Amino acid sequence: MPLDNVVFWVFAPISIAAAVGMLVMRNVIHAALFLVVNFGCIAVMYLLLDAPFLFAVQIVVYAGAIMVLFLFVIMLLGVDRSDVRSERLFLQRPLAVVLAVAFLAEITVAVRAAVGFSTLAPQGFDQLQTQGNAQAIAEVLFRDYFFPFEVTSILLIVAAIAAMVLAQRSVRAVTQAELVAADAEPVS
């Protein structure tokens, strides 16, 4: 059994188990930690698929930044109490599971028809990235996708501003005129 098969069959069940854990855990913090495990396993899958740069980005951005943000908000809001409430929609849970299983079956049929269960990845992926994966990605990114890259930077700035605007407490802004008036007012 080749090594990458072993790695796949070790980490795929772990990622599935972590996803299940995320769904069934009552405590939201535990669910978030299971999600971190899942992201780590997906990062290993990137490594298997010859994407070491995305492996690093996945660890840093997803398992690092995004999940820390999640845990921060969870602890800030203190929503660690379990929310056990009766279903408000008739048969919501069974229907959701049935729909998900139907979707999975559909994808399986599509994968079988379009890719085939035993198709191996073609050779020659290394020739695309003789200088290394990050350099090859940078070449594609900055040559073919330069404009989307710049748009993405605008998106990030807008997101940062939006987060500040949305999350600040609604304190009325003090105008410059009021400050001047407060200064002129004699202190009693």
Added chain:
Amino acid sequence: MRTPIAYFLLLAALLFSMGTVGVLVNRNALRIFMSVELQLNAVNLTLVAFARMHNDLTGQVLAFFSMVVAAAEVVVGLAIIVSIYRRRRSVDVDDVREMRW
């Protein structure tokens, strides 16, 4: 690489379905959001798998873009959740009904 590409695609499909179940079943906005993250990751895995299958780095670049957009989306979404929690002391999506007809 001796692992068939289809395995990665099926793993991604399975994770995506689990994320779908999480979105459909949960009412806590944070849980729904985490399930959406799971779905995004599954799609990223599909993109990278197809990049490997077609010997084309464009899929990896797309996954990279998707990660950046996901980061921005998480920031805005969590800010919205915090702001909703401030207003009504709850992150239950059933409690937010101002925009319902």
